Amino acid sequence: MNPTWIVLGVLALVVLYAIGIYNSLVTLRNMTKAAWKQVDVQLKRRYDLIPNLVNAVKGSMTYEQETLEKVINARSAAMGAKTPAEVSKAEGELGGMLSKLMALVESYPDLKAQANIARLMEELSTTENQVSFTRQHYNDTVMRYNTRIQVFPANIFAGMFRFTPEEYFALENPAEREAPKVDLSIK
Numbered sequence: 001m002n003p004t005w006i007v008l009g010v011l012a013l014v015v016l017y018a019i020g021i022y023n024s025l026v027t028l029r030n031m032t033k034a035a036w037k038q039v040d041v042q043l044k045r046r047y048d049l050i051p052n053l054v055n056a057v058k059g060s061m062t063y064e065q066e067t068l069e070k071v072i073n074a075r076s077a078a079m080g081a082k083t084p085a086e087v088s089k090a091e092g093e094l095g096g097m098l099s100k101l102m103a104l105v106e107s108y109p110d111l112k113a114q115a116n117i118a119r120l121m122e123e124l125s126t127t128e129n130q131v132s133f134t135r136q137h138y139n140d141t142v143m144r145y146n147t148r149i150q151v152f153p154a155n156i157f158a159g160m161f162r163f164t165p166e167e168y169f170a171l172e173n174p175a176e177r178e179a180p181k182v183d184l185s186i187k
Contacts, residue, residue, distance in 0.1 A: 021153070021154050024148065025145075025154065025163050028145040028148050031144075031145070032141045035134070035137050036084070038137065038138070039087075039169060042131045042134045043087070045127050046131060049120065049124050049127060050098070051072070051075075052120055054072060056114075056117050056120055057101075057111055057117060074093045074097040077093065078091055083167060084166070085167050085170070088170045098124070102124075105117065105121065138169050139169055142169075145165075149163045150165075
């Protein structure tokens with residue numbers, strides 16, 4: 001067998017392998033971007049529900065106007081965030097404010113009994129679950145992409161073609177990291 005053909009065969013295999021790695025990196029990068037868009041869609045749905053809930057409870061919660069304003073401000077900050085890190089931080093703050101609002105609504109029995117508020121709270125709860133699911137999907141996709149660009153030999157091609165790691169959608173609300181404190185003592 002001619003050594004030229006062997007060299008050409010090996011070069012052809014290397015080129016095909018490089019093409020395969022490049023295509024898989026592009027696919028994973030696009031999957032990551034698509035997963036982020038799904039998170040964005042769910043967050044938009046959540047942002048659209050918040051003013052409706054605040055307006056529905058505003059009249060009955062006259063002593064809680066500061067909390068309602070904080071929820072709206074946190075929503076505005078979250079809507080203005082762009083990168084996953086910024087969104088994570090803003091969403092952590094918004095999540096904390098929404099938890100406070102939900103607790104306040106629970107403490108007003110007449111509010112809790114209103115059908116439109118109950119429906120809005122149910123929609124918000126469903127949306128929270130969807131946000132959680134899409135965030136998990138996004139983070140799983142980022143993990144696969146980041147792993148692919150860091151393992152040998154794909155890392156060589158990733159560096160050559162400037163594939164960079166993506167950010168995770170991390171939990172930024174320290175209150176959500178802590179286990180709730182439950183006091184079962186009888187007083």
